[in-house]
Amino acid sequence: MQRLKAMVAFATVLFMLVPTGLFASSHREAPISALDHSADVTDWYGFVSYDHPDRVTMILNVDGFLEPSNGPNYFPFDPNVRYEMKVDNNRDGVEDITFQFRFKTEIRQPGVFTGYVGGIGGIPPITSLAGPGSEGLSLRQTYSVTMVKDGVSTDLTDGQTLYAVPTNVGPLTMPEYQQLFKQGIYDLGKGVRVFAGTVDDPFYIDLGAAFDSLNFRMGVGGVMSAAEDADDTHNYASDSVAGFNVNSIVLEVPITMLTVDGQLHPAGDKNAVIGTYGATSRQRITIRRKNGKLDGEGQWRQVNREGNSLINELIIGTGSKDRFSVDDPENDKQFANFFLDPLLAHLYASILGIPIPPAPRTDLLPLVQYTGPICPGCGPNDGGPIADLLRLNTGIPPTPVGKQKRLGFLAGDLAGFPQGRRPIDDVVDIASRAVVGILADPVKFGARVGDGVNINEDGNGATFPYVLPAHSGRNSHHTGPGQKGCTGQPSGVCPVK
Amino acid sequence: MKRIAALLLLVLGTAAGFAQSPSAPAETKLSPAERTMAQAKKLIEKNPKDFEAYNALALALSRRARETSDVIFYKQAEEALQKSFAISPDNFDGQRIHVWLLLGKHEFAAALDAAKKLNLKMPDDVMLYGFLTDANVELGNYKDAEVAAQWMLDLKPGNSPGLTRAAYLRELFGDIDGSLDLMNMAYQSTPPSEVEDGAWIVTQMAHLKLATGKIDEAEKLSQQALAMFPGYHYALGNLAKVRIQQKRYDEAVELLKQRYQAAAHAENLFDLAQVLQLAGRAYEAKQAFAEFERKSLLEANRADNSNHELIFYYADYAEQPAKALEVAKREYARRHDVFTLDCYAWALHVNGQNEEAHKQINIALAVGIRDAKLFRHAGEIALASGDRSAAESYLQQSAELNALQSEQARATLARLTQSAEGRVTHPRNHQH
Numbered sequence: 001m002q003r004l005k006a007m008v009a010f011a012t013v014l015f016m017l018v019p020t021g022l023f024a025s026s027h028r029e030a031p032i033s034a035l036d037h038s039a040d041v042t043d044w045y046g047f048v049s050y051d052h053p054d055r056v057t058m059i060l061n062v063d064g065f066l067e068p069s070n071g072p073n074y075f076p077f078d079p080n081v082r083y084e085m086k087v088d089n090n091r092d093g094v095e096d097i098t099f100q101f102r103f104k105t106e107i108r109q110p111g112v113f114t115g116y117v118g119g120i121g122g123i124p125p126i127t128s129l130a131g132p133g134s135e136g137l138s139l140r141q142t143y144s145v146t147m148v149k150d151g152v153s154t155d156l157t158d159g160q161t162l163y164a165v166p167t168n169v170g171p172l173t174m175p176e177y178q179q180l181f182k183q184g185i186y187d188l189g190k191g192v193r194v195f196a197g198t199v200d201d202p203f204y205i206d207l208g209a210a211f212d213s214l215n216f217r218m219g220v221g222g223v224m225s226a227a228e229d230a231d232d233t234h235n236y237a238s239d240s241v242a243g244f245n246v247n248s249i250v251l252e253v254p255i256t257m258l259t260v261d262g263q264l265h266p267a268g269d270k271n272a273v274i275g276t277y278g279a280t281s282r283q284r285i286t287i288r289r290k291n292g293k294l295d296g297e298g299q300w301r302q303v304n305r306e307g308n309s310l311i312n313e314l315i316i317g318t319g320s321k322d323r324f325s326v327d328d329p330e331n332d333k334q335f336a337n338f339f340l341d342p343l344l345a346h347l348y349a350s351i352l353g354i355p356i357p358p359a360p361r362t363d364l365l366p367l368v369q370y371t372g373p374i375c376p377g378c379g380p381n382d383g384g385p386i387a388d389l390l391r392l393n394t395g396i397p398p399t400p401v402g403k404q405k406r407l408g409f410l411a412g413d414l415a416g417f418p419q420g421r422r423p424i425d426d427v428v429d430i431a432s433r434a435v436v437g438i439l440a441d442p443v444k445f446g447a448r449v450g451d452g453v454n455i456n457e458d459g460n461g462a463t464f465p466y467v468l469p470a471h472s473g474r475n476s477h478h479t480g481p482g483q484k485g486c487t488g489q490p491s492g493v494c495p496v497k
Numbered sequence: 498m499k500r501i502a503a504l505l506l507l508v509l510g511t512a513a514g515f516a517q518s519p520s521a522p523a524e525t526k527l528s529p530a531e532r533t534m535a536q537a538k539k540l541i542e543k544n545p546k547d548f549e550a551y552n553a554l555a556l557a558l559s560r561r562a563r564e565t566s567d568v569i570f571y572k573q574a575e576e577a578l579q580k581s582f583a584i585s586p587d588n589f590d591g592q593r594i595h596v597w598l599l600l601g602k603h604e605f606a607a608a609l610d611a612a613k614k615l616n617l618k619m620p621d622d623v624m625l626y627g628f629l630t631d632a633n634v635e636l637g638n639y640k641d642a643e644v645a646a647q648w649m650l651d652l653k654p655g656n657s658p659g660l661t662r663a664a665y666l667r668e669l670f671g672d673i674d675g676s677l678d679l680m681n682m683a684y685q686s687t688p689p690s691e692v693e694d695g696a697w698i699v700t701q702m703a704h705l706k707l708a709t710g711k712i713d714e715a716e717k718l719s720q721q722a723l724a725m726f727p728g729y730h731y732a733l734g735n736l737a738k739v740r741i742q743q744k745r746y747d748e749a750v751e752l753l754k755q756r757y758q759a760a761a762h763a764e765n766l767f768d769l770a771q772v773l774q775l776a777g778r779a780y781e782a783k784q785a786f787a788e789f790e791r792k793s794l795l796e797a798n799r800a801d802n803s804n805h806e807l808i809f810y811y812a813d814y815a816e817q818p819a820k821a822l823e824v825a826k827r828e829y830a831r832r833h834d835v836f837t838l839d840c841y842a843w844a845l846h847v848n849g850q851n852e853e854a855h856k857q858i859n860i861a862l863a864v865g866i867r868d869a870k871l872f873r874h875a876g877e878i879a880l881a882s883g884d885r886s887a888a889e890s891y892l893q894q895s896a897e898l899n900a901l902q903s904e905q906a907r908a909t910l911a912r913l914t915q916s917a918e919g920r921v922t923h924p925r926n927h928q929h
Contacts (some may be wrong), residue, residue, distance in 0.1 A: 285650050287643050287663045289675050302649045323620035324649050334620070 029191045035369055036282075036303055038063050038078035042246055043203050044278035044306040046390050047420040048398045049252055054264065055191055056394060058085045059423070059467065060278035064201060066167070066245040069473040072114035074167045075198050075247055076141055077103040081280050082300055082404035083249055087225050088275040089260040091370045091378070093330035093387035095277075097149040097258060099156075102195065103164060108169045115139035116166055117327050118173040126174045129163040136173065137166060143196055145188070145251070158188045165197025169246060170474030181469040186213030191254040194467035199248045200458050206451040207240035208481070212426070214351050216451055217481070221377055222352050229448045232406045234452045234488030237452030237495060242476035242485065243471055250465035270377035272365040273370060274390030277329060288330075302326055307388035308367050308418060309427040314435070315342050329387035332368065336386050338452035339368055345435045354447040355375055356437050363440035366391075367418055373409075374419045392420035401462045410438060423460045423467065428453070457485060529693050530564050533557035551581035552590045555833050557730040559594070559601055566730050566760030568801070571601050589619065596628045603801040605635040605832065608801065623653045630662045634669070637833030639864055642666060657683040668705065669835065671865035677705050698727035703735045708868065710899025712742050724730040730760040737772065738901060746776035762824075763803035767810060774814075786814055788895035797824065804828045808840045835861040839871050842878060851882045876906060880913075889913060 042064035049055040060083055066075045077083070082102055086095035111115070116134035118125040127133035133135050133386065134140070140165040145156040165184035168177045184197045199494040209216045217237045228236050252271050258274050265272035275357040304325045316324045324335060332339075341359035349356045357363060366374055369383040374391045399405075399415040406426040408416020410433060417425035418434065429450035437445025457479065461467055479485030479494060486494035527535065534557040540550035541726035558574035561567075577600060581591045592615055599608035609632035616625045626648040633642035646666055649659030664679035684698040703718035716739045733756040740749035753769040770785035795805045804824050811821035823843035828837050838861035845854035858875045876891035892913075895906035 282654075284654060285663065285679070286661075287647055287650070287666050288670065289667075289672060319619040319621050321621060322652050323648075326648075 012282055039081045039280040039282060040064065040306045041278050041280055041306045042201070043309060044276070045107065045388060045421045045423060045466075046276045046392050047422045048255070048392070048396065048415060049464065050392060050398045050401055050466075052191075052396050054256075055252050055254050056258060056274075056392065057250065057464065057466060058276060058278070058329045059465075060101075061201065061203070062247070062249075063247045064203075064244070065241070066198065066201075066247070067165065068243070068245050068471040068476045069079075071116075071169070071473065072475075073139065074115050074169070075245065076115075076139060077101075077143070077164060077196070079103050079105055081143075081282055081303070084279045084281060085249075085251060086277050086279060087258050088273075088329075088384075088387075088389060091273075091275070091382055091384040093275070093332075093385040093389065094328075094454065096149065097259070099251055099253075100146045100148060101143055101152075102146075103143045103196075105139065105141050107138060108140060109136075109138035112138045113249055114413045116169045116173055117180055119175075120172075125172070126166075126169075127176055127179065128399055129165070129180060130161070136447060139166070139230060139287075140164075141166075145194055145476060147257075156188050156192055156194075160188065162186050162194065162196070164225075165195070165199075165470075167198035168470040170472050172474075177472070185465060192257075193252040193464050195248070195250040195467075198245050198470045199465075199467040200456075200469065200471055201241045201246035201325050202456050202460060203241050203246075204235075204239045204426070204453050204456045205241060205428045206237040207454045210451060212219060217497065222449070223354065224448045224450045224452065226448070228452065228454075228488065229407075229450065231488060233455060235453050235455055235457060235486045235494070236478045237413050238481050238483065238490040239453045239455075239457055240480075243476050245470045248465070248467050250270050250467060254463055259394065265395050267393050268377045269395060270370070270375055271399055272377065272395035273375040273391060274392045275329075275370070275387065275391050277308070278340045279303075279305040279388055280311065281430075294413055302328070305329070305388075308431075309390075309421060310431045311367075311388045313340060314344050317343070324388075329335060329389055330385055332387045333385060335388075339364055339386065341436050344432075345437070346484045348432070348436050352447065352449065354436060354449070357440040357445055361437075361440070362439060364434060366439065369436065390420070390421055401453070406434075408441075413476040423456070426450075426454060440479055452488075454488070456473060458489075499582070509568075511540050526559070526566050529559050529691055530561035534561060546575070546584055547582040547730060549587055549590065550580040551577045551584070552588070552594055555581065555591075555594050557597055562601060563697075564726075566762065571598060574598055574697045589615070593622070593624060595629075597623075600631050600635075603635070605632045608632045609636065621652065624658065625651050625657060626652070627658045627662055628919050630666075634662075634665065635832060635834055637837070638833070639666070640668065655682070655686060657686050657694070657698075660686075661701070664701070668708075669688075669864055669866050671867040672865065673705055675711050677702060680705065680712070693729075696729050696732060697815070698720040699725065700729065700731040700735055703834070707738050707742075708898065708900050712902065715739050723830055728755070728759055730756045730765075733759070734765070734768070737768070741772060741775065741901060750776055750778070753801060757851060763789055763796065764806045766792065767806040769801065770814075786810065797827075802828075802832075805840050808844050812844055812847040818844070822850075833860075835864050835866050835868075839874055843874050846874070846878045846881060851878055852927055854878045855882050867898065869895070869898040869902040869906065871897045872898070873906040873909075875911065880909070885913070 041060065041062055043061040045059035047057055049057045060081065063075060082100055085099040087097040088094060089096045116136055117123055117139055117141050118124060123136045124133060126136040143162050143164055147154045147156050157388050163184060165181055168174055174180060185193060185195050187193050206241045255264055259265060260271055280303045282302040283298050307329060312321055312324055316335055317338060320335060325334065340361050345356045348354060365371060368386045368388055369376045370391065371383050376394055396414050396419060405411035405413035405416060406424060408425045408430055409419045410430055416422060417427050417430050421427065432449040436447055436449055458468055464497050481494050481496040483494055484490060484492050489495065532879065534554060537550050537554035537557055540547055541554065545565040555574040555577035558570045558577060562570035574593050578591055578594055581588060596608050596611045599611060608628060610624055612628040612632060615630060619625065622678040626645045629645035630642045630768040633645060643666055646659065646662045649656060651662055653659065660679045660683035667676040667679065679726045680698055680702050683694060687695045687698060699718050699722040703715045703722065708720060715735065719739060722729055731751050735750040737752040747910035749772045753772055757765045759767055766785055770782050770789055773782035773785055790810060793803045797804055797807060806914060808821045808825045811817040821844040826840045829841045838857050842854040842858035842880060845857065855878050858878055860877060872891045872895035876888045876895060879891055880888035892910045893905040894904045896910060
């Protein structure tokens with residue numbers, strides 16, 4: 001035996017000493033994805049389509065905090081990432097159906113200094129994604145949509161060339177951006193629609209206050225007044241995400257494509273309930289090579305995922321965030337302690353002086369298991385493993401636009417988070433209240449915890465693709481503390497303190 | 498934050514040169530480990546309550562143990578670590594280093610337990626997966642080792658410790674080319690200032706070349722490692738193997754003497770004794786073997802031992818098969834890695850227990866390893882079991898690898914061909 005057989009001893013000193021926990025933020029929750037922004041899943045939505053109660057819409061948002069003016073290359077999807085929407089329909093925590101999206105990039109004007117140009121140098125304004133009017137789209141992306149079910153891959157593109165909608169560069173280059181946005185909506189037949197492109201980020205939060213150790217703005221956040229809490233149309237604190245774009249993939253499919261037996265089910269039937277999550281994967285080096293393939297062309301390995309919003313951001317400990325991101329939901333039992341005794345609850349209790357239920361927090365199980373109230377038809381043996389999946393009861397009809405509540409399920413709007421998630425849902429306030437115990441006892445633990453950001457100030461889409469066109473690179477701005485933009489405040493100015 | 502910056506400064510300094518010997522003259526430039534040791538000591542002098550500086554010192558000392566192959570540094574590293582724990586009980590980095598030291602001392606089962614516990618506390622710590630890989634590899638838990646190493650690659654793509662561990666697993670699974678690819682990637686990502694790390698990777702690449710009979714390339718790589726880290730004991734060992742393949746035995750003897758001088762371990766003496774015998778220097782060989790046995794027996798019951806070599810010594814040179822089996826059983830009780838299985842199988846074989854030997858060597862080969870010595874042993878065991886067809890197949894595989902043991906495999910194959918009845922006498926007293 002070779003003493004000090006050095007496989008045992010190989011590790012650079014630098015590597016050993018690099019601190020293991022890095023700063024985590026909302027849209028870049030895990031250290032691993034903070035370093036891989038194009039594969040960073042920022043938000044995951046799944047809901048019964050507002051105008052098609054027989055369909056489900058899923059939205060996978062990636063690569064957050066895109067500053068609209070950040071040229072010249074702007075924000076293409078990453079061709080080396082496989083973007084995925086996954087659906088579990090038999091309550092075992094394992095995906096049964098996966099929708100995969102792959103992007104290809106073409107550079108059509110290699111001599112031009114920027115990805116998009118129009119209205120100058122003989123190049124017409126960009127008014128179309130293809131053909132005349134598209135000449136200025138130097139950087140153009142197409143994508144594929146594939147459904148994987150029972151090990152069989154099916155191309156869903158219906159023979160169409162699907163173009164991703166570029167970001168909104170500005171009025172000279174893209175004078176009719178709304179039209180470009182609409183051109184990016186594709187009907188693939190059989191009730192399937194798809195959209196991919198850069199859009200306004202529908203997520204809203206006072207991020208600075210939340211991550212300054214829950215230092216919410218005085219008189220606004222923390223525990224909100226009844227009036228502030230009831231207001232679904234104004235902001236009382238600044239939305240840190242306002243004015244930023246995000247890359248979005250939106251897919252609408254018939255519910256019958258998702259359920260275990262291909263049928264529609266009433267809300268009381270357990271087969272009406274699906275568990276969903278969004279994920280990104282890259283091809284990675286694997287120890288066992290397949291057919292001698294070169295490294296870098298290896299098997300797909302998950303980089304990031306999201307089921308319930310804010311689970312990784314607010315519940316999972318920093319020392320586990322990467323493992324959580326890379327692992328599969330079916331293995332989430334290893335994180336059960338985080339779910340069943342969240343540190344955040346104790347922080348809220350300590351900072352705001354509010355009561356929280358004692359651990360173990362079984363009241364949080366509906367977020368990570370199949371059970372009531374999201375799955376009233378589920379019996380004691382139907383819970384499945386602890387798994388971070390966004391659970392959606394496809395039998396619960398959508399709430400019409402205009403009657404939707406930001407507090408979703410908590411406000412009696414049964415089609416809202418955590419029963420699925422819509423762009424309008426105030427997941428920050430809902431998740432915070434769930435953490436402090438509202439699901440255990442709405443009276444005893446029903447503090448109106450919130451950040452004072454009640455809406456996406458740009459609004460929300462009422463129909464497919466339910467996201468709004470990207471902010472203009474030339475003319476957009478953000479909203480911050482001390483600036484205009486908080487219409488709930490008497491002065492309209494967002495509070496600093 | 499300042500503390501982290503200071504620790505990083507410890508490891509970011511550049512080095513143009515170094516000395517391997519612990520007793521190097523003062524004017525000689527320091528090795529990477531010596532450099533970090535000196536810097537950690539300065540920090541401790543400045544603030545004796547700085548437990549992180551003690552951790553850094555412990556790490557640097559354990560690194561120095563690898564640079565010099567002198568286990569005294571492990572003892573010193575443990576002392577530094579105790580001081581760290583006295584200031585900050587159970588600090589996480591200290592616990593990580595503790596696992597590393599356990600591995601260095603070959604206390605694999607204890608290291609595995611400790612690494613598992615830390616992994617539960619900090620699942621994102623990539624290095625802990627490295628420790629899990631190491632412990633599992635050494636214990637022969639290859640499936641668990643593979644899972645842990647894959648986590649390293651997934652959590653932090655391209656990290657050198659992950660790549661080298663994945664490379665070793667590929668080698669064990671029989672994918673030598675794939676192993677070389679990963680070692681090369683690891684080498685490319687190693688900072689030039691980390692000369693010992695670089696030399697270690699190049700040495701591993703030389704080993705892979707040797708394992709597949711690419712002698713010229715192995716020689717170049719060994720020389721490259723020695724240029725990077727003069728007197729590097731691992732590289733001396735590989736270069737000696739090259740010389741053996743070239744039948745330049747006296748040069749091999751000199752290299753192994755040099756290595757033994759730098760790293761006076763029993764197993765290194767065993768290699769030297771074998772080559773002395775090959776060189777026809779029977780008296781020196783006999784003396785070296787005797788000294789090896791004495792030293793090896795002293796450590797035979799410790800975790801860090803030279804029992805593999807002792808088994809082959811008793812089996813192939815000392816004609817004491819019973820003793821070979823006794824040591825092999827003891828080692829087998831501790832671990833089931835492919836090399837221990839090979840030793841055990843060989844010890845069973847020389848004791849005439851060929852059925853069990855066949856079973857054990859097959860378990861080892863089922864891992865996928867393509868090693869000339871293991872194939873040759875499998876061939877000899879099959880032959881002794883009366884399975885000539887299997888014997889020929891194993892011996893052929895050994896011969897094709899053109900590595901150190903291939904010549905003996907070829908000799909046995911030749912005898913088989915010449916023997917009309919297919920019966921050959923088993924030659925004794927050959928290199929294991």
